[in-house]
């Protein structure tokens with residue numbers, strides 16, 4: 001368990017300097033960090049994860065779709081009303097191409113919605129789902 005995690009942490013450090021990433025390469029990294037084959041990542045679990053409402057910090061329900069909307073091909077909105085470009089690569093080809101950016105926002109948004117960081121499995125499932133949204 002420790003070894004794949006270390007390798008994945010190193011891989012992310014290297015990827016930070018060299019930003020060319022794809023949804024598939026991200027899935028490979030997250031699967032390795034979770035200790036499962038990439039084929040074991042589940043778009044279905046990723047979709048459920050994206051939509052599920054959890055008790056937010058202020059008591060109001062929070063979810064990924066709360067800011068990014070139910071359809072990730074649509075533009076979303078922050079809580080203060082600032083526009084967020086669509087999250088799905090089908091609508092926004094810049095998405096899931098920069099590992100450092102993806103990690104930064106997973107950290108922020110997972111902490112916001114779940115009050116903890118997302119696991120590698122959750123991130124992998126999420127990418128598996130988002131990349132196939134059409």
Ligand code: HEC
Pocket residue numbers: 050062063064065066067068077078079084085094095096097098101102105106109110112113114126
């Ligand atoms: C409070 C509003 C908010 C919530 C809730 C939220 N996000 Fe985000 N998300 C943002 C903003 C703002 C950005 C960065 C702005 C941008 O890239 O357009 C972002 C960017 C991202 C990115 C970067 C993608 C890329 O390649 O550019 C990912 C991944 C992401 N969010 C995933 C999630 C997930 C998973 C959840 C649920 C656990 C979530 N977000 C919940 C506001 C939110």
